[in-house]
Amino acid sequence: MGNARDGALGEIVAKVEQRVADGEKISIGMIQAVAGQRMAGPMLLFPALIVVSPLSIIPGLPSLVGLTTILVAGQVVLGHEKIWLPRWLTERCLSSRQAERLMSFLKPVSATIDAMSKRRWHALVSQPIRRAGAVVCVLVGAIMPFLELIPFTSTGAGAIIALFGLALTARDGMVALAWIGLVTGMIGVAALLLV
Numbered sequence: 001m002g003n004a005r006d007g008a009l010g011e012i013v014a015k016v017e018q019r020v021a022d023g024e025k026i027s028i029g030m031i032q033a034v035a036g037q038r039m040a041g042p043m044l045l046f047p048a049l050i051v052v053s054p055l056s057i058i059p060g061l062p063s064l065v066g067l068t069t070i071l072v073a074g075q076v077v078l079g080h081e082k083i084w085l086p087r088w089l090t091e092r093c094l095s096s097r098q099a100e101r102l103m104s105f106l107k108p109v110s111a112t113i114d115a116m117s118k119r120r121w122h123a124l125v126s127q128p129i130r131r132a133g134a135v136v137c138v139l140v141g142a143i144m145p146f147l148e149l150i151p152f153t154s155t156g157a158g159a160i161i162a163l164f165g166l167a168l169t170a171r172d173g174m175v176a177l178a179w180i181g182l183v184t185g186m187i188g189v190a191a192l193l194l195v
Contacts, residue, residue: 009117009169012042013110017103026099028068029090032083043072043083044137045165051144051158053105055098062154064092066144069137069161076134079127113166121173129176133164136183156186 015034016026024030028047035042047065055061068089075083094102123129140157147154160183167176 009042009045009110009166010114012046012169013103013106016046017107020099020103025093025096026102027091027093028085029087032085032090039169040072040076040083040134041165041168041170043085043165044069045162045169048158048160048162048165049106049109050094050102051154052162053102055094055102055105058098059148062148062158063145064089065154065158065161066141069141069144073134073137073141073161077131077138079131113170117166117170117172117175119171121177122171124173124176125167125171130168133167133176133179137161137164160186 012031012034016031019030019034020026028043031046032043035046047068051062051065068085071085071089072083137160140160144154144157147157160179163175163179163182166172167179
C-alpha cells in the first residue's frame with residue numbers, strides 16, 4: 001500500500017472511513033496499511049486519539065494503546081525506518097458501533113488539525129528531537145495501564161502521545177513546540193502534587 005501524504009490527517013481519516021464503508025474493521029493493522037510502515041507519526045497519533053475520544057471508557061483500551069505506543073515509539077528511539085508490530089496486535093479491531101463513534105469524532109478533529117498544521121520549523125522535528133520525544137512517549141505508554149484505575153487520566157496521556165504523533169505526521173515544528181510545552185506543564189503539575 002502507498003503511504004498517505006505526510007501531514008494530511010484528513011486524507012488518512014478519509015481512507016480509513018472508505019475502508020470502514022467497504023466493510024473492513026478499524027484495527028492497528030488497517031491504520032498501518034493506510035499510513036505505511038514508514039509512518040511512525042500516524043501509528044502514534046491514531047491510537048492515541050482513540051484514548052482522547054469518548055471510547056477511552058472501554059476497559060483495557062488505554063492499556064492496549066499504551067502497549068502500541070511503547071512498541072512504535074521504541075522503534076523510533078532505536079532509529080528503525082520501518083515500524084513492525086506483532087500480528088496479534090495489528091488484528092485487534094473496534095466493533096462497528098465503536099468505529100462509527102470514532103469516525104464521527106475524528107472527521108471534525110482532522111479537519112481542524114489540517115487547517116492549523118503545516119510543515120514549518122523543521123529543526124523541531126529533526127531526528128534527535130524525534131528520538132527524545134519518542135522516549136517520553138515510551139514512558140507515557142508504560143504508565144497508561146495504571147491510569148485506567150483513575151477515570152479520565154488516560155485522556156491526558158493520550159493527548160501527549162497524540163500531539164507528538166501529529167508533530168511527526170504533519171512535520172510541524174510549532175506543534176512539536178506545543179507538545180514540549182504540554183509535557184513541561186504536566187511535569188510541573190505532577191511535581192506540585194507530589195510536594
